[in-house]
Amino acid sequence: MTQHDPIDAAATALAGARRLLVLSGAGISAESGIPTFREAQTGLWARFSPQDLATPEAFAAQPERVLGWYRWRRALIARGGVNPGHEAIAALERHLPVVVATQNVDGLHAAAGSRDIAELHGNIWRDRCPNCGHETVLPVAEPDENAPFSRCPQCRALTRPGVVWFGEMLPVAALERAQVELEHCDCVLVVGTSNQVYPAAALVEQAVAGPATVIEVNPQPTAVSGAVDIRIAERASRALPAVVRALDEAPTAR
Template sequence: MTVPAELLERARAARSITVLTGAGMSAESGVPTFRDVQTGLWAKYDPMTLATPEAWREDPALVWAWYQRRCAMLLAVQPNAGHRALADWGQKADVRIVTQNVDDLHERAGSSGVVHVHGSLRTPRCDTCWTVHTVEVVEPDSERVQPSSCECGGLVRPGVVWFGEALPEDAWNAAADAAASCDLMLVVGTSSIVYPAAGLPRIAMEFGVFVAEINPERTDLSRAVDVHWESTAATGLPRLLEAI
């Protein structure tokens, strides 16, 4: 598989690169989807009803157990070649990663300063004072596990953005700045339909940034980008780094 010539030229010349990653980035690692979690004790629950502030207020023990299961399943998978390529690239160039994923595979591959616009499963926080907590991941053996309490009296909740919640302001501002101030933006493994994150490539384009999409399928963004490369993350990113 040959790297598109214009993408390679831009990548070699870029002083700063921003990479926006989506579900396709982690799919090749076997990261469990909502459906994967809905087995055994949780088969009777609709995952869409567990990922909401309302569900947390109504039954925090149920929601916490479900997310503990997701975290346990995440620990069983490893970063793929695409994650590792970005981490290696970041050792040689100014590579900023903005991800829509709530896993920590970028960090486990060696990338630092990753911006999680949808939060992260590995950074649970207090539902009252928002303090981040470190919590041991334990595979639940029942459908309810009481979450820990914070010093302020609140409960420690999953660190992800639930349906109906706004994106974290600091993460969004960092993502928008990364999109506007880079020389090259790669959009990797995202369907480009989940807003506001899907609007980040448009921000880059408004500032004259060269935008390339790496995705095995065409998306709503494909016609607007400078280059669409039909490749998966785990295949294309190592090839690009090797060619550079």
């Protein structure tokens, strides 16, 4: 690669690619002002441990506390909303097939318009009945603080957020989707992940070891920064719109 500008290099790589896998993590949502799980533990939530708020046992023992926590986090996400990084990833679909495998539960890739998403840790807007499995998709909007907690329309049990709690298995279908796409894509875009948390870390390591061109967008260096093909040391909300612009202007090679 002789191009010095990593934005141009990324646009060139994407212009020549057939399929793209995006691996995204907390960093891209942080740019919307959305706090991580632990950062959101402020005020009355600060005195609880994560195990008090995000385990099946906590939900069984204190469902209203757990549901209150998720109502609070949904409000933070709805206020933050999508940012130009999410929008740029959705815009890449104008150029090539894109699968987004994300560790984020906030649903913002879908809200930005991405259509093929593997949610490795679930989705906070997809409510699930712990009793009969019935699912309800909620709108990405600030919840009514005073409304009663949702009940399953089929069996009347209190419903839970469709996220992966501590001690729970990751969703097999989403993991397999990411794995299969990793084997078939020829370009991987790694955005806002520290590359330290399973399973994304393993997927990124595999991508770096494989033949696909790996592009990393992260202002902070990560465990794989030295090994990727193209590294853009910038925030996603700045870097990715620039990549899309460069790609829009590039002559089509295909």
